[in-house]
Amino acid sequence: MSERLNQTIASSVGTPIAPPQPPSSSSKPMRAALTGIDAAKQLAAWTAVDEHVLPEHKLIGIGSGSTVPFVVERILAQGKELNKDRVFLPTGFQSKELIVNAGLTLGDVDQYPNLDVTIDGADEVDRRLNCIKGGGACQLREKVLAEAAETFIIVADFRKNSETLGTTWKQGVPIEVTPFAYARLLQNLHRMGSKAAALRMAKAKAGPVVTDNGNFVIDAPFSSSRYEEPEQILREIKMLTGVVEVGLFCNMAKAAYFGNEDGSITIKLADGTVHKREHRDV
Numbered sequence: 001m002s003e004r005l006n007q008t009i010a011s012s013v014g015t016p017i018a019p020p021q022p023p024s025s026s027s028k029p030m031r032a033a034l035t036g037i038d039a040a041k042q043l044a045a046w047t048a049v050d051e052h053v054l055p056e057h058k059l060i061g062i063g064s065g066s067t068v069p070f071v072v073e074r075i076l077a078q079g080k081e082l083n084k085d086r087v088f089l090p091t092g093f094q095s096k097e098l099i100v101n102a103g104l105t106l107g108d109v110d111q112y113p114n115l116d117v118t119i120d121g122a123d124e125v126d127r128r129l130n131c132i133k134g135g136g137a138c139q140l141r142e143k144v145l146a147e148a149a150e151t152f153i154i155v156a157d158f159r160k161n162s163e164t165l166g167t168t169w170k171q172g173v174p175i176e177v178t179p180f181a182y183a184r185l186l187q188n189l190h191r192m193g194s195k196a197a198a199l200r201m202a203k204a205k206a207g208p209v210v211t212d213n214g215n216f217v218i219d220a221p222f223s224s225s226r227y228e229e230p231e232q233i234l235r236e237i238k239m240l241t242g243v244v245e246v247g248l249f250c251n252m253a254k255a256a257y258f259g260n261e262d263g264s265i266t267i268k269l270a271d272g273t274v275h276k277r278e279h280r281d282v
């Protein structure tokens, strides 16, 4: 978790949380403290929360990654009164910690299978809002919470905004797999045309990455022509025995918010329209 959010949380737990701020420029100074990519992530997250986490929303899915702490930061700023009747559902260990440390009420999707809204990051988003997710190996729970939500919103910095998947995210499609099936699955993915498909190895542990669900992750890159039809890739991978879930989210997001380097924001909607706001006006 970022030091900054730790501070926000520390100062809000056990003390009255500030009431929601009306849309005004008074919220700008906090953002000005950040620069570069972090500022872009915060801009996307704050704007998405302001527009999609409404007072009547009580069941809220919290995604994973480095953009999501800014989502929680902005939700906390809506105030204790609004948050006291809400339940927050995590997409993995990291977001569970975020929710608990923020003093928010934790729930799970087996108790609440219908959510009002889920906000999550993405590794790349194409012009039709298809996403690659799972850079943090959370794609299984992320997809369940995205599907469970009435509204699924993506928040990201400008680097994730592409015309076609695979443009900037070269690592491939993250696939959560049952451990004992991984070698067979690698063969099948190679046959499917993903010649570089490989088991994701841990960085500070000998051996593979193990997900929050005890599974392995295979990263499977595809050619740019295949990424033109991500739904077809998704269907083919889903048919392979031993696959638990695929980090391709097709036709799921209602909107994607991208913070830009210059302080503007790009909002892509599911109907294909793109809106650019020159200045943050929340």
Ligand SMILES: O=C(CO)[C@H](O)[C@H](O)COP(=O)(O)O
Binding pocket: 063, 064, 065, 066, 067, 068, 120, 121, 122, 123, 132, 133, 134, 135, 136, 137, 138, 139, 142, 156
């Ligand atoms: O899918 C994810 C984790 O499995 C994340 O949402 C994705 O990796 C984006 O993370 P970040 O906000 O750090 O760029």
